[in-house]
Amino acid sequence: MKLHRVSAMFLRHIYLYRHSLTRLVEIFYWPLLDLLVWGFVSLYITRLSAEGKSTPNFLGIFLGALILWDILFRSQQGISVSFLEEVWARNFLNLFVSPLTIGEYLVSLMLVAVFKVVVVFLISALLAWVLYSFNLFIIGIYLLPFMLCLVILGWAIGILTTSLILRFGQQAEVLAWGVAFLFQPISAVFYPISVLPKFLQKLALVIPASYVFEGMRDIIFGRAFPAGQLLKAFGLDLFYLLLALFFFFRMFKQVRARGLLAKMGE
Amino acid sequence: MRGADVPLLEVKKLSKSFNSFQAVKSVSFELYPGEILGLLGPNGAGKTTIIHMLLGLTSPTSGEIKIFGLNPLKSRQREKILSRMNFSSTYVAMPYSLTLRESLMVFARLYGVRKARARIDLLIEQFELKEVADRPVRTLSSGQMTRLNLAKAFINQPEILLLDEPTASLDPDIADRTRSYLLEMKRTKKMAILYTSHNMQEMEQISDRLLFLHHGEIIARGTPDDLVARFRGEDLEDVFLKVAREVRP
Numbered sequence: 001m002k003l004h005r006v007s008a009m010f011l012r013h014i015y016l017y018r019h020s021l022t023r024l025v026e027i028f029y030w031p032l033l034d035l036l037v038w039g040f041v042s043l044y045i046t047r048l049s050a051e052g053k054s055t056p057n058f059l060g061i062f063l064g065a066l067i068l069w070d071i072l073f074r075s076q077q078g079i080s081v082s083f084l085e086e087v088w089a090r091n092f093l094n095l096f097v098s099p100l101t102i103g104e105y106l107v108s109l110m111l112v113a114v115f116k117v118v119v120v121f122l123i124s125a126l127l128a129w130v131l132y133s134f135n136l137f138i139i140g141i142y143l144l145p146f147m148l149c150l151v152i153l154g155w156a157i158g159i160l161t162t163s164l165i166l167r168f169g170q171q172a173e174v175l176a177w178g179v180a181f182l183f184q185p186i187s188a189v190f191y192p193i194s195v196l197p198k199f200l201q202k203l204a205l206v207i208p209a210s211y212v213f214e215g216m217r218d219i220i221f222g223r224a225f226p227a228g229q230l231l232k233a234f235g236l237d238l239f240y241l242l243l244a245l246f247f248f249f250r251m252f253k254q255v256r257a258r259g260l261l262a263k264m265g266e
Numbered sequence: 267m268r269g270a271d272v273p274l275l276e277v278k279k280l281s282k283s284f285n286s287f288q289a290v291k292s293v294s295f296e297l298y299p300g301e302i303l304g305l306l307g308p309n310g311a312g313k314t315t316i317i318h319m320l321l322g323l324t325s326p327t328s329g330e331i332k333i334f335g336l337n338p339l340k341s342r343q344r345e346k347i348l349s350r351m352n353f354s355s356t357y358v359a360m361p362y363s364l365t366l367r368e369s370l371m372v373f374a375r376l377y378g379v380r381k382a383r384a385r386i387d388l389l390i391e392q393f394e395l396k397e398v399a400d401r402p403v404r405t406l407s408s409g410q411m412t413r414l415n416l417a418k419a420f421i422n423q424p425e426i427l428l429l430d431e432p433t434a435s436l437d438p439d440i441a442d443r444t445r446s447y448l449l450e451m452k453r454t455k456k457m458a459i460l461y462t463s464h465n466m467q468e469m470e471q472i473s474d475r476l477l478f479l480h481h482g483e484i485i486a487r488g489t490p491d492d493l494v495a496r497f498r499g500e501d502l503e504d505v506f507l508k509v510a511r512e513v514r515p
Contacts, residue, residue, distance in 0.1 A: 089403075090359035094418065097321045098376040099349040101341065259284060259315065259324040 020171050029178055036185040044191035060220045063134045065189045065213055067124045071147055072209060073180050074120045075154020078113025079106075080161040080176040087170060092264055102252060106245075109162075110155055117151055139219050145230055146212045152237040153208050154180070159244040163251040169264060189213050208233040208240070271298045274426050274458045275320070280329030282315055282482075289315045291482040292329070297426065300456040302448070304463070304473030304490075306502075308510040311479040313462045317428050320460070321353055333426065349377060354419035355430035356412055362404035366395060366414055369403055370421060377422035389417040392447065394440075408435040416444060420451075427451075427459045433468060441465075445472050466503040476502075480509055 017024050048056070086092045095105070128134045137143065161179045165172045186200050187209035193201050204210040211233035218225040255261050273296035282290040290312040297303050305313040318324040320331060322338045334350060336343040360369045367386060374382035390399050393413040398406060406414065412435050419427060429448075433441040445468065451457045463469050469476065470490045478486040478493060486493055486509075490502055499505035 085361070089361045090357070091361050093323065093353075093355070093358045094360065094373070094415075095376070096323060097348060097353045098373065099345045099378075100376050101345060253325075256323065257325045259282075259289075259318065262314075262318040262323040 022168075022172055022174050026174050026178065030181075033181050033185065037190065040185060040188075040195050041190050044195045047195065057220055059132060059134055060138075061217055062190060063128050063132060064136055064139070064216050064220060067121065067128060067136055068146060068150060068212060068216060069184070069187075069189050070120055070124060071117050072150040072154045072157075072183075074116045075113045075151045076158040076161065076180045077154075077176070078116045079109045079155060079158025080165065082109050082112050083162045084165065084173055084176055087165075087173075087264055093262065096261065102249070106159065106248070109158070113155060113158065114151060117147070117154075121147070139216060142215060142219060142225065142230075145234075146216065149208055149212050149230070149233050149237055152234075152241055153183075156237070156240040156244040157183070159241075159248050163244070163248040166248075166255050166264065167251045167260070169260070183207055183209060186210065187213060192217060206236060208236040273298050274334060275460070276330075276332040277316075277320075278330040278332075280316070280319060280331065281327050282312075282319060282324065283327045289482050290319070290326075293479075293482075293484055295477055295484070295487070297458045297460055299425070299458050300452055301474050302452055302459045302461055302472050304461050304469045304476040305479060306462075306469055306476050306506065307479035308506075310481075312482040313479055314430060315482075316479075317353070317430055317460065317462070320428060322348075349422065350424060351426040351428065352377075352419040352422060352424040353428045353430070354415045354432050356415075356432065356434040357430070358415060359411055360403045360414055360418070363402055365400050365402055366390070366406065366410075367399045369414065370417060373418050373421050379422055385421065389420055392420075393417045394443075409437060409440060412436055413440065413444075423455070425457060427457055429459060429461050431463050432461075433463065433465065441468070448472065466501070466506055470502045478505075478509055485509065 017027075086095060125136045128136060139146065157180050161175045164175055186196065186204045187207050188196065188204055189209070193204045193210055193214060196204060211229045215225045215229060252261075255264075275297035277296070278294050280290060280293045281288065293312070293316060295303070305316065307313055315324060319326050320333070320338065322344050325339065331338055333347045336347050338344045338347050360366075361372070364372070367390070370386045370389065371382060374386060379385050390396055393416060395410065395413055395417065398410055403411070403414065412432065416432060419429070419432075427448075433444055436444060448459060449472065452459060461469070461473065473490060475488065476486075476490055476493055477484050486496060488496065493499075493505050494501060497505040497508050499508060
C-alpha cells in the first residue's frame with residue numbers, strides 16, 4: 001500500500017467538495033433532518049407520557065405515516081429521477097430535438113410518477129397488513145384524496161427540483177433525493193403539528209402534506225376530520241404546482257438562452 | 267446556383283453570444299433539397315452551436331432561421347419542423363436499459379411513425395444491427411451505438427438531417443457504408459443534409475458545398491474543389507490546417 005496513491009484518491013474527493021456546494025451542504029443536511037424529525041418524535045412521546053395520556057396506536061400512526069410519506073417521495077422521484085435517467089443515458093438531446101413538447105414531456109413524467117406511486121403503495125399496504133396486521137384502508141374514503149394531495153405536492157417538488165438540475169447541471173442532482181425530505185419535519189409526518197415550535201407551526205399551515213398527516217391521525221384516533229382542511233390542502237397544492245410549472249418554464253427559457261440544454265444532453 | 271429550387275433551410279445573419287464571448291457571428295447560408303452541406307472548422311469554430319440553434323436547443327442572440335418556411339423559435343412551428351427533420355451526433359446516446367428495438371419504438375412513437383414495426387425492422391437491416399436488436403443498449407459497442415443513433419435519425423424519413431460527426435466512432439468499412447447510404451438518401455429521397463466532421467477526406471467525398479467556419483464566422487464557402495483552389499492547398503486537409511493556423515484566402 002502506497003500512501004501517495006491513497007492521498008491522491010483522498011484529494012480527488014476533497015477537490016470535489018471544494019467545487020460543489022450541493023455536495024458540501026449534503027454532509028450536514030441529512031444529520032440535521034434526522035435530528036429534527038427524531039427530536040420531534042421524541043418530544044411527542046415524552047409529552048404524552050408526561051401528560052399521563054394513554055398510549056395511542058403508534059403502529060397505526062407510524063406505519064400509516066410512513067406509507068403515505070412514501071407516496072409524496074415516489075411522486076417527486078417519478079419526476080426528477082425519470083428526468084435524470086435521460087441525462088445519465090445521454091438521451092436528453094434526442095428527446096428535445098424530436099417533436100416532443102415540454103408540456104408533453106412533463107405530463108409523461110407525471111404519469112410515470114402516478115404509476116410508481118400506485119405500485120409502491122399497493123406493495124407497502126400489503127406488506128404492512130401481512131407483517132404487522134396493519135390495515136391502511138381503515139382510513140376509508142379519505143385515503144384517495146389524501147393520496148392525491150400528496151401526489152400533487154410530489155409533482156410540484158419534482159418539477160421544482162428538475163428546474164434546478166436543468167439550470168445548475170448534474171452537480172445539483174443530489175437535490176433529487178434531498179428536497180422532498182426538507183418538507184418532512186414541518187409536514188408533521190410522525191407527530192402532531194402541536195409538537196412543533198410556534199414559528200414552525202405557522203410554516204406547517206402552508207404545507208399541504210401537514211393537513212394529510214393530521215387528518216390521518218384524526219381518523220386513526222377516531223376523531224372527526226373536517227373536510228374543509230382537505231380543501232385548503234388542495235388549494236395549496238394547486239398553488240405550488242402552478243408556481244413550480246412557472247419556475248420550470250422560466251428556467252427552461254433561460255437554459256436555452258445560455259446553451260445549457262445542449263450541454264446537459266452530451 | 268440552385269435554379270428553381272427553394273431552400274429547405276435558410277439562415278440569415280445568425281449570431282450567438284455567451285456573455286462576452288461571441289460563438290457565432292452573423293452567419294448566413296441556405297440548404298437545398300438533395301444537397302449535402304458540410305460545416306467545416308476547428309474546435310470551437312461554432313459548428314455545433316449553429317446546429318443546436320437550428321434544432322432550437324439554443325436560442326440565437328440575433329438573426330433569423332427559417333426551416334420549411336417556418337420559425338423554429340415559435341413552439342407550434344417548432345413541433346411541425348422537428349417532425350420533418352432529425353439529428354444524430356456521436357456525443358448523444360440512447361436509454362441504456364432499453365433494448366435497441368425498444369429504443370427505436372420510443373422514437374417511432376415520438377415522431378408518429380406509421381407501421382413502426384416494419385420501419386424499425388427495415389432500419390435494423392439497413393444499419394446491420396440485426397444481431398444486437400434485442401440486446402440492451404448498454405451492451406452495444408460505440409460503433410453499434412453510432413449506428414443506432416443513425417437508425418434513430420432516419421426513423422421519420424426526414425427531409426432535413428443534421429449530423430454532428432456521425433462517423434467519428436465507426437470503423438472505415440461501416441463509415442464508408444454509412445456515407446454511401448447518406449448519398450443514396452440524398453439522391454433518391456432528395457434529403458438535405460447538414461454535416462460536420464473532422465475527417466477531411468470524408469467531407470471532400472460527401473459534401474456538395476462547404477462552409478468554412480473560424481472563430482464563429484464563415485470565412486470561405488464553395489465546393490471542396492473551390493476551397494482547395496482558393497487556399498492554394500493540396501487537399502482539404504491542407505486547407506483545414508491553413509485555416510486553423512489563421513491563414514486567410
